[in-house]
Structure formats: structure tokens, C-alpha cells
Amino acid sequence: MTTETQGTTIDPAEVARFEKIARTWWDAKGPMKTLHKFNPVRLAYIRDQVADHWNRDTRDGNTLAGLSLVDVGCGGGLLCEPLARLGATVTGIDPAPTNVEVAKLHCAESGVPVTYRQATIEQLVAEGQSFDIVLAMEVVEHVADVDAFVRACTAAVKPGGLLFMATLNRTMKAFALAIVGAEYILGWLPKGTHQWDKFVTPKELADAIARGGLEVFDEKGVVYNPLSDKWSLSRDRDVNYMVVAK
Amino acid sequence: MIPPGQSPERAAIVIGGGGLAGLTLALALRQAAGGRLKVVVCDPAFATPPRPDDRAFALAAGGKRMFEALGVWDRVAPQAEPIRDMVITDSRLNDPVRPVFLTFAGEVDDGEPFASMAPQGALIRALREEAERVGVDMRAVAIKDFVTGPARITITLSDDTLMDAQLLCACDGGPSPIRRMAKIDVVRWSYDQSGIVTTIAHERPHHGRAEEHFLPSGPFATLPLPGNESSIVWSERNENIDALLSLDDEDLLAEIEKRFGLKLGRLTMKARPKAWPLNFQMARRFVAPRVALVGDSAHVIHPIAGQGLNLGLEDIAVLAELIAEQAALGLDLGDIDMLETYERARRTPTVAMAAVTDGLNRLFSNDNPALRALRDFGLGLVDRLPSLKNRFIQEAAASAQSPRLLRGLPL
Numbered sequence A: 001m002t003t004e005t006q007g008t009t010i011d012p013a014e015v016a017r018f019e020k021i022a023r024t025w026w027d028a029k030g031p032m033k034t035l036h037k038f039n040p041v042r043l044a045y046i047r048d049q050v051a052d053h054w055n056r057d058t059r060d061g062n063t064l065a066g067l068s069l070v071d072v073g074c075g076g077g078l079l080c081e082p083l084a085r086l087g088a089t090v091t092g093i094d095p096a097p098t099n100v101e102v103a104k105l106h107c108a109e110s111g112v113p114v115t116y117r118q119a120t121i122e123q124l125v126a127e128g129q130s131f132d133i134v135l136a137m138e139v140v141e142h143v144a145d146v147d148a149f150v151r152a153c154t155a156a157v158k159p160g161g162l163l164f165m166a167t168l169n170r171t172m173k174a175f176a177l178a179i180v181g182a183e184y185i186l187g188w189l190p191k192g193t194h195q196w197d198k199f200v201t202p203k204e205l206a207d208a209i210a211r212g213g214l215e216v217f218d219e220k221g222v223v224y225n226p227l228s229d230k231w232s233l234s235r236d237r238d239v240n241y242m243v244v245a246k
Numbered sequence B: 001m002i003p004p005g006q007s008p009e010r011a012a013i014v015i016g017g018g019g020l021a022g023l024t025l026a027l028a029l030r031q032a033a034g035g036r037l038k039v040v041v042c043d044p045a046f047a048t049p050p051r052p053d054d055r056a057f058a059l060a061a062g063g064k065r066m067f068e069a070l071g072v073w074d075r076v077a078p079q080a081e082p083i084r085d086m087v088i089t090d091s092r093l094n095d096p097v098r099p100v101f102l103t104f105a106g107e108v109d110d111g112e113p114f115a116s117m118a119p120q121g122a123l124i125r126a127l128r129e130e131a132e133r134v135g136v137d138m139r140a141v142a143i144k145d146f147v148t149g150p151a152r153i154t155i156t157l158s159d160d161t162l163m164d165a166q167l168l169c170a171c172d173g174g175p176s177p178i179r180r181m182a183k184i185d186v187v188r189w190s191y192d193q194s195g196i197v198t199t200i201a202h203e204r205p206h207h208g209r210a211e212e213h214f215l216p217s218g219p220f221a222t223l224p225l226p227g228n229e230s231s232i233v234w235s236e237r238n239e240n241i242d243a244l245l246s247l248d249d250e251d252l253l254a255e256i257e258k259r260f261g262l263k264l265g266r267l268t269m270k271a272r273p274k275a276w277p278l279n280f281q282m283a284r285r286f287v288a289p290r291v292a293l294v295g296d297s298a299h300v301i302h303p304i305a306g307q308g309l310n311l312g313l314e315d316i317a318v319l320a321e322l323i324a325e326q327a328a329l330g331l332d333l334g335d336i337d338m339l340e341t342y343e344r345a346r347r348t349p350t351v352a353m354a355a356v357t358d359g360l361n362r363l364f365s366n367d368n369p370a371l372r373a374l375r376d377f378g379l380g381l382v383d384r385l386p387s388l389k390n391r392f393i394q395e396a397a398a399s400a401q402s403p404r405l406l407r408g409l410p411l
Helices: A012-024 A033-054 A080-085 A097-110 A121-126 A146-155 A172-185 A202-211 B020-035 B061-069 B073-079 B120-133 B177-181 B238-245 B249-260 B308-328 B336-364 B369-384 B386-396
Strands: A068-072 A089-094 A114-118 A131-137 A157-168 A216-225 A230-234 A240-245 B013-016 B039-042 B056-060 B081-083 B085-090 B100-105 B107-109 B115-119 B137-139 B143-148 B153-157 B162-165 B167-170 B186-202 B209-215 B218-225 B229-237 B267-269 B274-283 B291-293
Touching (some): A033 A216, A033 A230, A033 A240, A089 A097, A121 A146, A131 A146, A146 A202, B013 B020, B013 B162, B020 B061, B020 B308, B056 B061, B056 B120, B056 B218, B056 B308, B061 B115, B073 B120, B081 B218, B115 B120, B143 B177, B167 B177, B177 B291, B186 B218, B186 B238, B218 B249, B238 B274
Parallel strands (some): A131 A157, B013 B167
Antiparallel strands (some): A216 A240, B056 B115, B085 B100, B153 B162, B186 B229, B186 B267, B186 B274
């Protein structure tokens, strides 16, 4: 472990947990297969909100052209590469050095231009960087200090920009599905991926974002349909949900 | 293997094979993502103008709509002929009157025929012109080799160019070298029949009627072409082929007359017939990592129902739509989940069509009296049940759940 953790919101135990599985990030049949299946619905949500906000075409494969974007907790780059293909200038940051290495390796292979850094959002804000779009997808439930983390994310959004966050709700249903179901029964996620007491309710998240000076203007649940083996948007925010703020 | 030090060119999708399937797929993909995908089609045949070819295809309504959506139908239409109705008989060669068991008279929609005859040459020319116009990169080279990696497939072309792509599509026909390189096995058997194809002229108009006579040695079909001409697709046992093809024009015409009859007046031969052996072939998988089989490389079926090309066009409509979805989300165009979705979507209809055509051929291409009684009953039944027949016709068309291209909508 060489990650510098002082003065950040990163929980070192969490970083170590993800390093173990980082090598298999891009294997659609591997331990990250749930995230791969989850990816199209997250991407569609981001793309459609961006198209609405900046008045872009959703079908032309270039919806994010010219926009700068940072993906906080980018993992192996599963969101960064598609968003870069859609035209955004993408920076992916992650505190786990293995994740950053995996992501760099993959974008060298695929030829999709993404800048990866082992860094935290607090560092980028301290450097004075800001972005049209800030993403923190499935990250809040892993950070040590939610309020400080969300404040840093809001600070990184350029005026007129968008902040996207996705996480897990702290409900009994989320405990049953996301931890007992996904980790222990179905084996979709490695055991210990999530801790229920770190889950955040939509209200807590919206409040934290408001304290950072932005306002949540859309919230969507994401639900799994076992018959089609697909995830889709829903009004049900009891387990997985996404918000966008401006 | 990849020689060190050479940096590959980049494409989104490389297509091996520039025939009907390859060019149609390329045009469809150029409609995806606002025309942003770089599509390269490799075929040594691009070095020469299309060969004259007497084959004509019975395009189902969905396929015709797809060519409309891809902007090529206008150029094919003057040489195409709608099939207005179809008569199917089950008979022996010397039966004086052939009982009609099944007639398809029908339009899919207002004024839209359920199928159209389109000459292969006209289709290929129109596809090449349109591909040129919309910026498909056509190269007169073969696909020599490829290496699949986690984020790309690196393809070696026969001029030793290296090309990185997200997906390689095999549109290289029944023998498909790409399928072999991808190590996908096939299930295959020979029908012990050959297909003879030629064009005849007749004195009186055909009024858009197609006929198929199920004769003991194989089905004999006539399909309407523009003017007073018809295309003949004649399946015959292999043991008879050499003798038939060595006949001079006059004697061969006499054989055709025996099968076609003289109801449209005197016949003349427009081209020397060609024959090719008929096989059944089905790939065990339609996909491999970063490789998709499309059209004949995935399946070759008996021409008894004229469905070979239509199946291939359906493959293209499904695959192109999946790729367009991926591209609109910036996702990997060679994603294994997407490829498996394509395979699942195409497997069932392909196997069903293969089984029907194989079964029809086995049922009809013999002179067994018991089977004859059974099939007479079967076909007669179909004709008496209008709803069932409508379903046959509609299957030749497309429904609201069909891929966009088969409904005539751009991607």
C-alpha cells in the first residue's frame, strides 16, 4: 500500500478490498459481470441527462463532445472509456494504484483517450481543477466521510455543470438484495464489497449536495429484472439509485 | 503473429467479405452513430467489377424494406419484379394435371407484395455504389489472420496491413475462412442434390406468379422476372446432373418444358444453366470473442423455400441494431454480452427455418406413396385454413417487434 491517505476521505481498508479484484475489471464474465450488466443503464442515464442539459443528440455517438468530465472512483475505467468515445475529455481518478494501472493498460489497448490518475477528488479540487461533469458512481457508500466527499465533488463542478452520483439506499430491502442476495446468495459481488451501515439515503445525499451548493433535480431508481437479466430505470429507489444535480 | 514495431490502423468494425451480406451490413453500420463508425470491408473481389450472375433472389418484404431504408432499392427496383402470388404443387414429372395444393395470393400491406425477385448483379452494383457514396472503406484484400485481445481484435490483411478493430464480422460465405480461423465448428451434410439455375423467356406474361413443383427428385421453382422472363431454380439428384448439363440447349429446354409446362407459350433459354451442390450447414456458434458470423458463414440451408438470403438479411438487421445501440452509449462494439444477445436472437429462427426447409425437402423429394398421401393432406389443409396461410405470409414480412431495418426504418 503506497496510497497516501492522510487528509482525504479514503478508507484504507476499502482500497485494499478493491485492489484484490481490480485485475478482472474488464472481464464481462468475471467478478465484475454485474457492473458490466449495470453499465448500459448508467451510461444511458448520464447521456440522456447531458443531452437534455446541453441540448445534444442522444443517437449520434457524440453526445458529450467538447465537455470535460471527471469520474471519481473510476475503477478499471468501465465508465470512462464509453464516455470518452461519446466525445468527452475524460479524467479518471481512483485511490487504488492497481485500478489505475488496469485502466491505463486497457485504454492503451482500446485506443480510447482517457487520462487516468491515482488521486482523490479533494486533491484535484486543491489543484484548482474543475469539470463540466463530475461523476461519483457507486462511490459514496465506500467513503469514510460522506459530507466531506460530497462537498469536494460539488466543488469540482464548473458553473453550469452537472454532478452525477449513484449509490445504495440504506433500507432493509437493500440489505436483503445488495448484500445478502448479491454477495452471499448469487455471488454477483465478492463478499465484503458493501457494508450496509455505509449506505446513504436519497435524502441524506440530496442534503449533502445542497450543502455543497448544488441542487438535485432528478432521481431514478435502478432495478434488476431477473427474467431479461437486465437493469432498468425505475421510480423504486429502495436499493440502487442515481441522482443528478446542477 | 503481429510483427513488432508496426503500428496498426484503426477501424471500428472490419467486415470480411464484400458480397450481398458484407456490403449490406456495412451500409447499415454507416447509419449507426451519425455515420461516425469507420467500417472497412475486405474482399479480393473488389479488384474487379461484379461478375455477371444469372442468380436472382426472392426477397421477402422485410428485406426489400431494408434495402429501401439503406437507399439502394431505387436502383434495384427497375430490374426487380414483385411476386404477386405463388402456386405450389406436389406431383410426379409426368402427371398431366398437377393438383394445386397451396396458393399464396397476397400482399403484406396495401399494395406491397410479400416478396420481390431481385437480380444478384443489380443488387451488388447498387450496394457497391451506395457503399462508395457513404464512405465505406472497401479494400481488395483478404483477411489473413487475426489475434483477439481484451480490448481489440488485431487483423492481418493479405497486403500485410495490420488493423485494430472492435469487431470482425464474417460475411465470407459458406466456406468462411474467418469462421475456420475463429475455430467455430459446423454441422454439415450434403443433400445429394444440386441446384440448377437459369433464366428462361416465355411468350406470354407470368402476371407475377411464382410456381414451385415438388417433384420426386427435388423441387423445381419458377420465379417471375421483369418482362416475359422467369428465373428457374431446379433442384435435382446429383446422379442426374452431369447428364442434364451436357444436353444441348434444345434438349435441355425440352426437360425444362416437361417441368414448367407450356401454359406461357414457347420457351427460350436466356443463359446456359449452372449447377452447384446443395448442402446443409450450420455453425455451432454464431459468435466468438470479437467475431460475429453473419449470413452464409453462419448458416446454409436448402433453397426449397428461397429463404437463404432473407435469413442473412435478418442477421444483419439484428446485429446492426445492437451495434447502433452500443455505439450510441459509447460501449464496446465487440462486447461479448452484445454478441451473445445477437446469437440468442438469431439461433432459434435460423434453426427453425433450417428444420422446415430440410424437412420439406425430405418430405417431398421422394416418391414414397405413404409420404405422398400424408403431404397431400398436409398442404391441402394449409390452404383451407386462411389464418394459417396469412401467418406464412406475415412471417415473410415483418412485425412491430422486428428490427427497425426490416420495417424500413433507418437505424
